[in-house]
Amino acid sequence: MDAFLIRGPSRLAGTVPVSGAKNAALPALAAALLTAQPVGLESVPAVADIRTMQKLLTGMGVSVALSPGGGVSLSAHDVRSTEAPYDLVRTMRASILVLGPLLSRFGEAWVSLPGGCAIGVRPVDLHVKAFEAMGARVAVEKGYIHAHVSRVGTLAGRLQGTTIRFPTVTVTGTENVLLAATLARGTTRIQNAALEPEVVDLARLLRKMGASISGEGTSTVVVEGVERLSGTGSAPHVVVPDRIEAGTYLAAGALTAGDVTVAGARASDLPAFLSALAAAGASVEETESGVRVRRDGPLRPVDLATGPHPGFPTDLQAQFMALMTQAEGTSRIAETIFENRFLHAVELVRLGAGIDVEGHTATVHGPSRLQGAPVTASDLRASAALVLAGLVAEGETLVRRIYHLDRGYSGMEGKLTALGAGVERVSG
Numbered sequence: 294m295d296a297f298l299i300r301g302p303s304r305l306a307g308t309v310p311v312s313g314a315k316n317a318a319l320p321a322l323a324a325a326l327l328t329a330q331p332v333g334l335e336s337v338p339a340v341a342d343i344r345t346m347q348k349l350l351t352g353m354g355v356s357v358a359l360s361p362g363g364g365v366s367l368s369a370h371d372v373r374s375t376e377a378p379y380d381l382v383r384t385m386r387a388s389i390l391v392l393g394p395l396l397s398r399f400g401e402a403w404v405s406l407p408g409g410c411a412i413g414v415r416p417v418d419l420h421v422k423a424f425e426a427m428g429a430r431v432a433v434e435k436g437y438i439h440a441h442v443s444r445v446g447t448l449a450g451r452l453q454g455t456t457i458r459f460p461t462v463t464v465t466g467t468e469n470v471l472l473a474a475t476l477a478r479g480t481t482r483i484q485n486a487a488l489e490p491e492v493v494d495l496a497r498l499l500r501k502m503g504a505s506i507s508g509e510g511t512s513t514v515v516v517e518g519v520e521r522l523s524g525t526g527s528a529p530h531v532v533v534p535d536r537i538e539a540g541t542y543l544a545a546g547a548l549t550a551g552d553v554t555v556a557g558a559r560a561s562d563l564p565a566f567l568s569a570l571a572a573a574g575a576s577v578e579e580t581e582s583g584v585r586v587r588r589d590g591p592l593r594p595v596d597l598a599t600g601p602h603p604g605f606p607t608d609l610q611a612q613f614m615a616l617m618t619q620a621e622g623t624s625r626i627a628e629t630i631f632e633n634r635f636l637h638a639v640e641l642v643r644l645g646a647g648i649d650v651e652g653h654t655a656t657v658h659g660p661s662r663l664q665g666a667p668v669t670a671s672d673l674r675a676s677a678a679l680v681l682a683g684l685v686a687e688g689e690t691l692v693r694r695i696y697h698l699d700r701g702y703s704g705m706e707g708k709l710t711a712l713g714a715g716v717e718r719v720s721g
C-alpha cells in the first residue's frame with residue numbers, strides 16, 4: 294500500500310495549477326446516462342473516484358474514451374444494465390448519483406446500498422424519499438436499492454415532477470433529483486436545494502444538453518422536464534475548478550509561512566474558507582491567475598463551524614485543524630455536517646498537537662511543536678490534514694493508507710514538491 298514520506302519542516306512557495314473538481318465531475322459523468330448522444334467533458338481530474346465512476350458506467354454499457362489532459366467522451370447509446378454493483382459502490386458513496394439518471398431514462402435502477410463509511414452513517418434516505426415523491430417505487434432487495442417506475446404498456450415509466458423539500462441540505466441529493474427531473478413529466482421544484490458550485494456546474498451541463506432549469510445556486514431550483522436530452526455537441530463541458538483542492542494548497546501556504554498561488558482557483562467559490570485564512574493572519578489575494586496566500590506574521594486562532602455553502606466547507610475542516618495546531622492560542626472547530634469527522638484529530642495528536650474533541654467540537658490548543666511520526670489516514674480529507682501537518686513537523690512523517698488521498702487529489706506529491714516540500718510516494 295502506498296504511503297507518503299514527508300521530510301519537514303518546509304516553507305512552500307510558488308504556483309500550482311488547480312485540477313477540475315472531482316465533486317463536479319462525478320455528477321457530470323453520471324449525466325451522460327441521460328442521453329443516447331455523446332457527452333464530452335473537459336478538466337476531469339485523474340483521481341481514483343473518477344476511475345470508479347468510469348468503471349461503474351462502463352459496466353452498464355456506456356462507452357468511455359479518455360483523452361490526455363482530462364478530456365472524457367461518453368456515449369450511453371447502448372446501455373445494457375441498470376445496476377450499480379456493491380464492489381464499486383462500497384468504495385465510493387457518490388455512486389448513488391447514477392440512481393436518478395437511470396430511473397428517469399430507463400424507468401428502473403438497482404444501486405447497491407453504500408453501507409457504512411469512516412465519517413459517519415451518511416444515509417441516502419433523502420434521495421430515496423425524493424424519488425418516491427416523484428412516483429418511483431423503491432424497495433431494498435438483497436442489499437440493493439431497487440427503484441422503478443411502472444411501465445405504461447410497452448413504454449418505460451416516467452417520473453412525475455413534483456415539489457421536493459429537503460429537510461436538510463444535501464449536495465448529492467440535490468444533484469440526483471436535478472439529474473432525474475430533467476426527463477420527468479412536468480415541473481420539479483427542489484426546495485432547500487444545495488447551493489454548492491458543483492450543483493451550479495451540473496445545471497450548466499444539463500442546460501447545454503437541452504434541459505430546462507432555473508434557480509441553480511439559490512435554495513429553489515425549478516426544472517421543467519423534457520422528452521429527451523441531447524449530448525454536448527461540439528462544445529464539451531469544462532468542469533469547474535476544485536475548490537477543495539485549491540483550499541488545501543492555500544492552507545499549506547498559510548501553514549508553512551509560505552507564498553502559494555493556486556492558478557485557476559476562484560475566490561468566489563471559497564468565501565468562508567478564505568475569510569478564515571485571513572482571520573488567521575494570512576494575506577489572501579485574488580490575482581489574475583488564481584488565488585494567492587502569503588503569511589509573514591504569527592498565526593492567530595480562529596473559531597469556526599462547518600456549514601453548507603457558502604459556509605465553511607466540511608471538506609476543508611481537517612486541513613484547517615492542521616493549520617490551527619500552529620496558531621498562537623486556542624481555537625474551536627465545530628463540525629455540523631457529518632458526525633465522526635474528527636478521526637484526523639487523534640492522528641494529529643500523535644504528531645504532537647494539543648486537541649480535545651467533545652461531541653461535535655474540537656478544541657485546538659496551539660501552537661504545538663510537531664514531530665514527525667508514522668500516522669494513518671482514515672478518509673480523504675483527513676489524509677490531506679496529515680500531509681499538511683507533516684509539512685511543518687520536524688523530521689520524517691509517514692502518512693499511511695494514502696489510497697484515501699488518491700481518491701480525490703491528483704498528483705499531490707508532485708504539486709507539493711513543485712512548491713518546495715519534501716514529499717515522496719513510498720510503499721509502506
Ligand code: UD1
Binds near residue numbers: 414466630
Ligand atoms: C457531498 C460531497 C462531500 C461533502 C458533502 C458536504 C460529493 C461527491 N461529495 O457529499 O465531499 O463532504 O457533500 O459538503 O459531492 N444526509 C442524510 N440523508 C441523505 C443524504 C444526506 O441524512 O439521504 C445527511 C448526511 O448524513 C449529512 C448531510 O445530510 O449529515 C449532508 O450530506 P450531503 O450533502 O448529502 O453529502 P454528500 O452529498 O454525500
